[in-house]
Amino acid sequence: MRPPRLGRLAGRATVRHADDSSLAGLLPAADVLLVWDFTSDAVRRAWPGAGPRPGWVHTASAGVDRLLFPELVHSPTLVTNARGVFDIPIAEYVAGLIIAMAREFPVSWDLQRRRVWRHRETRTVAGSRAVVVGSGGIGRETARTLRALRVTVDLVGRQERTADPEFGRVHPAGALPGLLPLADWVVCAAPLTPATRGMFDAAAFALMKEGARFVNVGRGAHVVETDLIAALRSGRLAGAALDVFAEEPLPAGSPLWELPGVLLSPHMSGDTPGWEQTLADQFLDNFDRWVAGEPLHQVVDKQLGYAAASGTEPGAGAGAGAATGDAGEEHTEDLPA
Amino acid sequence: MRPPRLGRLAGRATVRHADDSSLAGLLPAADVLLVWDFTSDAVRRAWPGAGPRPGWVHTASAGVDRLLFPELVHSPTLVTNARGVFDIPIAEYVAGLIIAMAREFPVSWDLQRRRVWRHRETRTVAGSRAVVVGSGGIGRETARTLRALRVTVDLVGRQERTADPEFGRVHPAGALPGLLPLADWVVCAAPLTPATRGMFDAAAFALMKEGARFVNVGRGAHVVETDLIAALRSGRLAGAALDVFAEEPLPAGSPLWELPGVLLSPHMSGDTPGWEQTLADQFLDNFDRWVAGEPLHQVVDKQLGYAAASGTEPGAGAGAGAATGDAGEEHTEDLPA
Numbered sequence: 001m002r003p004p005r006l007g008r009l010a011g012r013a014t015v016r017h018a019d020d021s022s023l024a025g026l027l028p029a030a031d032v033l034l035v036w037d038f039t040s041d042a043v044r045r046a047w048p049g050a051g052p053r054p055g056w057v058h059t060a061s062a063g064v065d066r067l068l069f070p071e072l073v074h075s076p077t078l079v080t081n082a083r084g085v086f087d088i089p090i091a092e093y094v095a096g097l098i099i100a101m102a103r104e105f106p107v108s109w110d111l112q113r114r115r116v117w118r119h120r121e122t123r124t125v126a127g128s129r130a131v132v133v134g135s136g137g138i139g140r141e142t143a144r145t146l147r148a149l150r151v152t153v154d155l156v157g158r159q160e161r162t163a164d165p166e167f168g169r170v171h172p173a174g175a176l177p178g179l180l181p182l183a184d185w186v187v188c189a190a191p192l193t194p195a196t197r198g199m200f201d202a203a204a205f206a207l208m209k210e211g212a213r214f215v216n217v218g219r220g221a222h223v224v225e226t227d228l229i230a231a232l233r234s235g236r237l238a239g240a241a242l243d244v245f246a247e248e249p250l251p252a253g254s255p256l257w258e259l260p261g262v263l264l265s266p267h268m269s270g271d272t273p274g275w276e277q278t279l280a281d282q283f284l285d286n287f288d289r290w291v292a293g294e295p296l297h298q299v300v301d302k303q304l305g306y307a308a309a310s311g312t313e314p315g316a317g318a319g320a321g322a323a324t325g326d327a328g329e330e331h332t333e334d335l336p337a
Numbered sequence: 338m339r340p341p342r343l344g345r346l347a348g349r350a351t352v353r354h355a356d357d358s359s360l361a362g363l364l365p366a367a368d369v370l371l372v373w374d375f376t377s378d379a380v381r382r383a384w385p386g387a388g389p390r391p392g393w394v395h396t397a398s399a400g401v402d403r404l405l406f407p408e409l410v411h412s413p414t415l416v417t418n419a420r421g422v423f424d425i426p427i428a429e430y431v432a433g434l435i436i437a438m439a440r441e442f443p444v445s446w447d448l449q450r451r452r453v454w455r456h457r458e459t460r461t462v463a464g465s466r467a468v469v470v471g472s473g474g475i476g477r478e479t480a481r482t483l484r485a486l487r488v489t490v491d492l493v494g495r496q497e498r499t500a501d502p503e504f505g506r507v508h509p510a511g512a513l514p515g516l517l518p519l520a521d522w523v524v525c526a527a528p529l530t531p532a533t534r535g536m537f538d539a540a541a542f543a544l545m546k547e548g549a550r551f552v553n554v555g556r557g558a559h560v561v562e563t564d565l566i567a568a569l570r571s572g573r574l575a576g577a578a579l580d581v582f583a584e585e586p587l588p589a590g591s592p593l594w595e596l597p598g599v600l601l602s603p604h605m606s607g608d609t610p611g612w613e614q615t616l617a618d619q620f621l622d623n624f625d626r627w628v629a630g631e632p633l634h635q636v637v638d639k640q641l642g643y644a645a646a647s648g649t650e651p652g653a654g655a656g657a658g659a660a661t662g663d664a665g666e667e668h669t670e671d672l673p674a
Contacts, residue, residue, distance in 0.1 A: 096436025108602040117586035148485030249454035265445040
């Protein structure tokens with residue numbers, strides 16, 4: 001799994017491909033680190049305790065949770081992410097899952113397999129109500145799409161915003177307990193931070209409306225899976241659609257595979273043909289800015305744990321090297337600096 | 338299957354419930370006919386060849402195809418339908434089917450049953466292109482919903498409109514052969530008329546893009562099913578989502594049940610909890626207009642075969658009786674006129 005398009009760096013950077021075992025040796029000499037395998041903890045393990053470190057780390061993912069270990073958070077290193085790439089793919093995926101659950105597509109297709117014709121009445125998503133947790137690009141696009149389907153959406157972010165140009169009000173995280181009982185659909189599209197880790201636990205599920213359904217396109221660690229399973233088994237939740245899991249791939253022994261009302265997919269809601277090219281281009285565009293000393297885009301607020309707005313932080317001058325962190329393989333290409 | 342809410346007629350009409358065998362005897366004395374079972378051909382069989390006939394027939398369905406036999410078309414009897422009730426339910430259903438096919442929900446859920454984790458990249462509906470055939474309420478709402486999902490939509494009606502306030506251009510039926518090759522999605526939401534019956538045949542499927550998918554929420558008779566099956570088997574069509582069929586319930590022996598890429602549902606795309614109340618209220622609101630001598634709503638253009646616009650035709654004065662046509666049962670209620 002090598003990033004495509006790095007030929008654009010030819011003549012401008014020495015590119016070294018690293019894996020889990022070689023990364024520690026390469027990092028002290030790297031100006032820039034591209035994290036291509038965002039599921040790897042290699043960066044945390046390899047991060048230099050002292051001495052020279054990359055001035056900029058870019059992760060080809062929306063989530064930055066694996067990068068925000070204390071040593072990196074408290075270093076001067078800039079972190080950028082793939083903000084924006086996944087917004088529309090994930091938003092329409094969520095919309096499709098909600099329609100599928102409301103209109104009982106899985107039931108129809110199960111009946112189809114048995115050649116059974118059984119007419120039912122199913123509730124429209126129009127007129128239903130959703131809470132979308134996460135007011136970044138993915139959460140906002142999800143809210144926008146659900147509103148177009150005539151769903152009433154409460155958008156929840158970290159902090160309250162009362163004059164949002166599109167949504168009017170963005171609710172603060174503290175408002176969630178008051179919103180959960182109203183929602184037919186609860187969608188997690190939040191960044192994984194210490195404040196959001198495990199936020200969907202027994203207490204949260206107990207607040208949800210009887211028969212509500214939960215959708216997770218954030219991170220598995222947003223959810224206490226045993227609590228989710230209990231809420232599904234008790235019937236409080238009518239169902240859940242999960243694209244992310246505490247452990248990925250989902251272990252074969254997980255009860256989630258077979259729980260009634262649970263729809264699974266393998267962490268693919270944002271992944272479309274050409275996504276790797278798009279991700280690589282996003283890094284490379286930032287690399288051009290870095291080399292030119294211009295502000296990088298998609299800069300992550302390391303305290304908040306996500307890219308809070310279009311980046312405005314300056315790059316650190318002419319970079320001369322890049323190391324890509326990839327836990328899967330090791331490869332070195334030397335390009336003239 | 339008795340219409341609800343007819344208590345609203347108390348004191349204003351004599352209500353007689355009819356079935357296939359009793360309808361012919363009741364029709365000559367009826368001022369108004371409510372067709373509740375729109376799948377029945379009872380009206381055609383029972384329609385009086387001469388003498389007194391109802392002045393107004395309302396069908397609790399969007400499609401009026403079973404009512405537009407020559408004797409009724411050429412009579413002065415007004416026909417109204419359930420225009421509007423199904424627009425939003427069907428539009429979101431179609432949107433959900435298209436997302437499900439694009440994003441491979443059926444594949445994911447098949448893998449789930451086998452406890453297989455297999456990541457794939459799937460194409461977004463955003464950026465794809467659809468042809469929606471049928472520019473009535475259902476087709477327009479479907480087009481509106483797909484556009485909100487960032488799909489490019491060509492809306493096709495009977496006649497060209499170049500200054501449509503919402504869509505700009507509505508293409509005439511004659512433009513369809515030029516549009517089919519461009520579409521990733523072809524959606525049939527048309528009224529069934531002599532002009533549209535069998536319009537999706539081998540010639541139409543041959544014009545569609547390799548790998549296109551077909552969605553039918555119109556009527557089964559829009560499609561030459563053997564031609565559709567051949568187009569699916571040849572691989573020209575990657576799939577189809579069908580809610581309506583030439584014969585309903587779909588016969589157990591139909592190859593459609595098991596064709597790869599085919600998603601079936603039992604004519605339910607518009608049917609939501611409370612729909613029967615909504616349908617009954619729509620008739621009863623029109624009944625109030627009829628009694629008051631006001632123009633009825635949802636008047637069907639019997640030549641065109643659908644309700645072309647909000648009705649403006651006058652009712653025919655104070656009606657004193659209503660007969661409901663229902664092929665399933667016979668019942669008579671006498672209410673003081």
